[in-house]
Amino acid sequence: MSEAPLGDFPYLRIPAGFRDPNPAIPVAPAGRVPFWTGDRLQWVEGKVYQATVHADSGREFSAAELAGAVEKAVAELGGVPVTHSPIPGDVASSIDEDTSVKFxxxxxxxxxxxxxxxxxxxxxxxxxxxxxxxxxxxxxMIAESPN
Structure with missing residues (x-):
């Protein structure tokens, strides 16, 4: 159980060196979104933030650098990794079109x-x-649901 200070939702910011090219995408006050757990989709209902992440202008995008920065930030909030794995195609395809488009x-x-x-x-x-x-x-994507 984490007791780390959170601040305001979405609690995490895009790491330094990266940016959201579409910052006008709003936080959805209520949504239902899937999170991959390594063996199934966990559907989470609640407040949802989403962003596309690009490298800052003039920098090359590094997936490894971004993942490391996000993992460090999550750990500082007392979070833990659930999985780092591919989502099987049939599972990804099971996400309904409305959700896939909206998020x-x-x-x-x-x-x-x-x-x-x-x-x-x-x-x-x-x-x-x-x-x-x-x-x-x-x-x-970051989603918050009641415990």
Whole structure:
């Protein structure tokens, strides 16, 4: 159970050296989104933040650098890794079209790149973090649900 200070939702910021090319995508006050656990999709209902992540202008995108920075930030919040593994194609295809379209920025290329999933357990809520990075960009999503 984490007791680390959180700040405001979405609690994590895009790491230094990276940016969201579409910062106007709002936080959804309520949504239902899937997080890969390594053996199934965990559907989370609650507040959702999503972003596409690119390297800052003039920098080369590094999936490994981004994943390391996100993992470090999650650990500072008291979070733990759930999985770093590919989502099987039949499982990714089972996500309904409305969800896939609405959360395309946050899901990233789940058909071709592994998903990094983390969870921060709090007394009153669970905070799920998803990162899916390929060679040029990433999808990043954070969802909060009551515990």
């Amino acid at each position: 395309v920025a946050g899901l990233g290329d789940i058909y071709n790149s592994p998903a990094h999933t983390y969870v921060v357990r709090r007394v009153d809520r669970l905070i799920w973090i998803h990162l899916c990075a390929d060679s040029a960009s990433a999808g990043w």
